[in-house]
Amino acid sequence: MDEQAAGLSSHRVELAEVSLHGSLTDPVVDSMNFLNEVMDRYPDAISFAPGAPYEGFFDSLDIARYIERYLAYLRDERGLDAARARRMLFQYGPSRGRINELVARALRVDEGIDVAPEAIVVTVGCQEALVLALRVLCASRADRVAVANPAYVGIAGAARLLDVRLVPVGEDADGIDLGRLAQSCVDARAANAAVRAVYVAPDFANPSGTRLGLAARHRLLDVAERHDLLVLEDTAYRFTAEDPLPSLKALDRTGRVVQLGTFAKVCMPGARVGYAVADQTLRAADGRRRLLADAIASAKSYLTVNTSPLSQAVIGGMLLEHGGSLRELSRAKAVWYRRSLRLLLDALGRHLGDPGTSPWPWNAPEGGFFVQLATPVPADGDLVEVSAREYGVLWTPMRDFYLDGTGANRIRLSCSYLTRPQIEEGVARLAGFLRDRCRPAAVTDRATPVPVVR
Numbered sequence: 001m002d003e004q005a006a007g008l009s010s011h012r013v014e015l016a017e018v019s020l021h022g023s024l025t026d027p028v029v030d031s032m033n034f035l036n037e038v039m040d041r042y043p044d045a046i047s048f049a050p051g052a053p054y055e056g057f058f059d060s061l062d063i064a065r066y067i068e069r070y071l072a073y074l075r076d077e078r079g080l081d082a083a084r085a086r087r088m089l090f091q092y093g094p095s096r097g098r099i100n101e102l103v104a105r106a107l108r109v110d111e112g113i114d115v116a117p118e119a120i121v122v123t124v125g126c127q128e129a130l131v132l133a134l135r136v137l138c139a140s141r142a143d144r145v146a147v148a149n150p151a152y153v154g155i156a157g158a159a160r161l162l163d164v165r166l167v168p169v170g171e172d173a174d175g176i177d178l179g180r181l182a183q184s185c186v187d188a189r190a191a192n193a194a195v196r197a198v199y200v201a202p203d204f205a206n207p208s209g210t211r212l213g214l215a216a217r218h219r220l221l222d223v224a225e226r227h228d229l230l231v232l233e234d235t236a237y238r239f240t241a242e243d244p245l246p247s248l249k250a251l252d253r254t255g256r257v258v259q260l261g262t263f264a265k266v267c268m269p270g271a272r273v274g275y276a277v278a279d280q281t282l283r284a285a286d287g288r289r290r291l292l293a294d295a296i297a298s299a300k301s302y303l304t305v306n307t308s309p310l311s312q313a314v315i316g317g318m319l320l321e322h323g324g325s326l327r328e329l330s331r332a333k334a335v336w337y338r339r340s341l342r343l344l345l346d347a348l349g350r351h352l353g354d355p356g357t358s359p360w361p362w363n364a365p366e367g368g369f370f371v372q373l374a375t376p377v378p379a380d381g382d383l384v385e386v387s388a389r390e391y392g393v394l395w396t397p398m399r400d401f402y403l404d405g406t407g408a409n410r411i412r413l414s415c416s417y418l419t420r421p422q423i424e425e426g427v428a429r430l431a432g433f434l435r436d437r438c439r440p441a442a443v444t445d446r447a448t449p450v451p452v453v454r
């Protein structure tokens with residue numbers, strides 16, 4: 001298409017990209033666009049890149065039935081007449097959400113977390129909950145949020161969009177390094193700044209796959225107490241745990257934890273429904289008290305107004321069909337994803353040898369969607385292109401998940417999107433690619449081996 005046809009004629013206003021907000025030219029944004037574009041260009045390549053759910057699960061979804069189920073609940077359990085129940089679906093709704101009572105019930109039944117429905121805000125995916133939490137908590141330029149390094153792109157991008165400074169904290173095999181977290185808080189204070197909160201995904205982080213053990217969960221809460229932090233707990237992959245550890249929110253005795261959840265992986269991402277549990281008390285200058293959830297809901301009223309009531313009805317109906325339990329709702333999917341992950345790990349072992357001695361060591365999470373693998377050569381966009389074009393396999397370079405410029409020699413493999421035969425075939429292709437193009441002779445990143453988590 002020529003420039004004129006593309007609307008780029010000289011008569012039209014032209015904006016300098018540098019005049020827009022800096023987050024738009026962030027390398028992370030570019031790299032995600034690049035990956036999508038490579039996937040489009042090589043449709044036959046097997047892609048370990050997306051953390052999206054397996055699409056075979058969509059076949060059995062029946063949106064009309066879930067909505068009907070939710071309407072029946074409004075009529076039968078909440079005492080609404082049919083017209084009012086229907087209106088609830090079509091009208092604007094409260095910023096706090098419509099299905100808070102159902103989410104509170106699921107948290108109580110599944111997690112032993114006892115919170116009032118008013119302490120929950122139903123958000124447009126977990127992403128909106130992240131944005132709102134950062135917006136509400138970070139009042140001044142001096143406020144910081146600590147995150148595990150490598151970090152989930154959702155938190156890194158949200159912080160960038162809001163000009164919130166992140167403090168990267170290294171990870172070990174068990175997740176965020178708590179000694180370094182404590183030190184970061186001390187360092188921030190010495191620089192007249194404050195770490196207000198720490199963001200963690202304790203159950204199988206994206207992208208590293210790490211999981212915080214029980215003792216580390218207690219220690220994290222101790223660090224939060226000592227350094228006056230809130231903990232933003234992202235539970236996106238928690239449902240995949242075979243032996244769930246108590247969530248940070250369930251262990252929280254002093255109200256340090258704001259839990260951020262999503263229905264994207266267990267129901268469907270297209271509904272765009274997530275939530276924030278924020279039962280902390282806010283004290284106003286005149287002594288009046290309200291919930292942190294009230295402040296989050298106020299901020300939401302200027303962002304997305306309310307989460308689609310139709311989407312909330314779908315998610316509400318799905319929960320109701322499973323006795324109000326998210327764990328029941330996700331049980332079969334959890335088994336599926338664990339099998340896919342095991343297959344991915346087994347296939348890597350069959351093709352690449354022992355993860356501890358292989359030139360391409362990888363970790364072995366017990367849940368979640370992701371495995372990280374170290375390569376002896378930098379894994380960048382050019383290498384992804386070669387991998388897709390010549391070997392028919394795609395993966396995600398991890399360099400853009402690192403906030404400090406490290407991690408150039410790592411790739412993330414996701415098992416969630418693929419069928420089992422695709423995983424098997426994809427690993428065979430990946431092994432060919434690694435042997436040909438990522439040979440150990442060019443070793444450059446031996447200083448930071450991938451931790452092998454058994």
Ligand SMILES: Cc1ncc(COP(=O)(O)O)c(C=O)c1O
Nearest residue numbers: 125126127152206236262264274
């Ligand atoms: C760590 C983490 N949190 C949350 C989400 C889901 O966010 P959303 O509900 O906005 O789709 C994802 C999805 O990739 C994720 O990896």
